[in-house]
Amino acid sequence: MIIEKNALNMDKYLLYIHIPFCDSKCHYCSFNSYVDKFELKAAYMSALHKQLLHDLKHYNIKLGSIETIFIGGGTPTTVDFNLYEPIFETVAPYLQKDAEITSEGNPNSTSTEWLKGMKGLGVNRISLGVQSFFNDKLKLLGRSHKSKDAILAVERAYSAGFKRLSIDLIYATLLDTPKRIESELEQALNLPIDHLSAYELTIEEGTPFENRPEVRKESIEQAKIIYEKIFATGWQQYEISNFGKSFCRHNIGYWEYKQYMGIGSGAVGRIGNQRLYPHREIEQYIKEPFFKNIEELKSYEIIEEKVFLGLRSFVGINADILNSSMKERADILLKEGKLYKKDKQYFNTDYLLSDEIALFILG
Numbered sequence: 001m002i003i004e005k006n007a008l009n010m011d012k013y014l015l016y017i018h019i020p021f022c023d024s025k026c027h028y029c030s031f032n033s034y035v036d037k038f039e040l041k042a043a044y045m046s047a048l049h050k051q052l053l054h055d056l057k058h059y060n061i062k063l064g065s066i067e068t069i070f071i072g073g074g075t076p077t078t079v080d081f082n083l084y085e086p087i088f089e090t091v092a093p094y095l096q097k098d099a100e101i102t103s104e105g106n107p108n109s110t111s112t113e114w115l116k117g118m119k120g121l122g123v124n125r126i127s128l129g130v131q132s133f134f135n136d137k138l139k140l141l142g143r144s145h146k147s148k149d150a151i152l153a154v155e156r157a158y159s160a161g162f163k164r165l166s167i168d169l170i171y172a173t174l175l176d177t178p179k180r181i182e183s184e185l186e187q188a189l190n191l192p193i194d195h196l197s198a199y200e201l202t203i204e205e206g207t208p209f210e211n212r213p214e215v216r217k218e219s220i221e222q223a224k225i226i227y228e229k230i231f232a233t234g235w236q237q238y239e240i241s242n243f244g245k246s247f248c249r250h251n252i253g254y255w256e257y258k259q260y261m262g263i264g265s266g267a268v269g270r271i272g273n274q275r276l277y278p279h280r281e282i283e284q285y286i287k288e289p290f291f292k293n294i295e296e297l298k299s300y301e302i303i304e305e306k307v308f309l310g311l312r313s314f315v316g317i318n319a320d321i322l323n324s325s326m327k328e329r330a331d332i333l334l335k336e337g338k339l340y341k342k343d344k345q346y347f348n349t350d351y352l353l354s355d356e357i358a359l360f361i362l363g
Contacts, residue, residue: 013066014253015091017048018264019073020282023109026131027142027215028170030204032266032280033074043286044265045083051278051289052090052263059261059271066094067258068250071103071123077110081117088121095122100249102127102166107153108145115160125164125248126157127197133187137175140215142208151191158192164246166195171226172219173201181222185229195244196235198226223352239313240351255313257306273297307361311354316347322361329361 021041022033055061069091071084095101102125103118110128130150132138138146145153150167157165167188171181188196200219203209209216230243237243242251254260262269262276265285269276275295279285297305303321310317319327319341330346333339338357339346348354 011062011065012258013061014250014258014260015066015069016250016260016262016264016267016269017069017071017087018262018267019071019076019079020044020265021078022073022075023078023106024142024144025208027140027208027212028201028204029142030207031074034282037282038078040282040286041079042083044282045079045087047286047289048264049086049090052087054290055261055263056090056094061094061261063093064096066091066099066261067096068100068253069095069102070250071101073104075106075109075129076103077105077114081114081121084118084121092122100125102248102250104129105153105157106145107149110153110156112156112160115157115162119161124162125166126162127166127168127195127248128153128157130154130167130188131170133184134175134180137173137180140173140175141170151187154191154193164195165191165193166197166244166248167191167193168197168199170199170201171222172216174215174217176217176222178221178225181225182229185226189230189233194246195242195248196230197242198223199241220352237314237351240354252313252315255309255315257302257309270297273302304362308355308358310346311348311358311361312351314347316342316345317361319344319346325363326361329363333357333360 018032020033021038022035025033025035101123103123104127106129110126115126128150131141131143133147133150135147154165154167169184169188200223201216203213203216227237230237235243235245238247239251239255242248259271260269261271262278265278265282266280267278273296275297277293277295279288279291306321307317309315319330322330330339334341334346338349338353340349341347348357
């Protein structure tokens with residue numbers, strides 16, 4: 001269905017742009033991405049631009065109201081930087097002066113030319129999908145790069161002028177040991193990065209790993225090693241999987257439950273209490289870039305989301321969103337030392353227990 005015009009007049013937004021093209025499909029990946037549709041790049045980027053123009057007008061987005069942009073995928077580095085130019089020209093007047101603009105990248109396709117081109121368009125932060133510095137683990141995960149490619153990609157990005165650099169690592173695979181985890185963190189923290197995301201391997205439905213559950217092993221010990229190693233550097237943990245000298249404002253915006261526009265195939269957005277779903281299939285999206293299915297979020301669903309997101313991060317949860325029973329349960333956790341409170345905000349003392357604590361509060 002097509003969304004009816006409404007009188008939304010919201011203050012601030014995040015913008016997510018989805019690039020669904022990949023050189024190869026990782027064994028753990030359940031994201032909306034394709035390895036065999038590169039011939040559709042130009043048409044897709046044109047459709048993406050059309051949706052952006054439409055949604056900016058449709059939702060009455062004000063000039064200077066977009067705080068952050070995050071270009072994800074898929075692999076944004078598979079698309080030539082010049083194909084992004086119309087998008088950046090269109091969105092420029094809507095950006096805050098200090099807007100954070102992040103693009104993900106894959107180590108083996110993040111060229112100096114691409115980096116300089118994207119920097120010229122306004123990108124000021126790069127996030128690289130390194131995942132591991134061990135080649136056997138990269139092979140297990142189905143990654144298409146080698147360890148040396150990751151190191152070179154970080155160095156290229158830094159040399160291209162990006163001082164805000166992040167990398168992703170994955171842990172909890174059958175190849176991981178405490179010694180190897182420590183080695184990976186040492187290599188990561190010796191690079192010129194200011195942010196690191198460490199994600200526990202999860203087995204997702206529809207992925208090659210779905211029928212290989214043995215590739216994952218218990219991760220609590222590994223998570224604690226990661227926490228201790230990173231804390232020793234003086235970096236802060238601001239979410240269960242995210243650490244840094246500086247934080248990703250786009251991520252924080254999600255945890256603060258800010259509104260976000262989703263542009264691209266399968267790029268979910270949330271405006272007010274509506275969650276918006278465009279076509280996932282590239283061909284359908286190109287034909288109907290304005291199409292969206294709408295999910296009306298109920299008040300209790302919004303509360304649940306705020307509780308789960310807040311407890312996974314340093315955002316916390318505001319007592320005012322909780323009913324009396326929820327507050328009683330939160331106060332029990334407060335007495336047990338699993339939560340602490342500052343003014344009206346409850347905060348988690350152990351991110352590893354965040355889901356368990358959230359479920360207890362919600363009852």
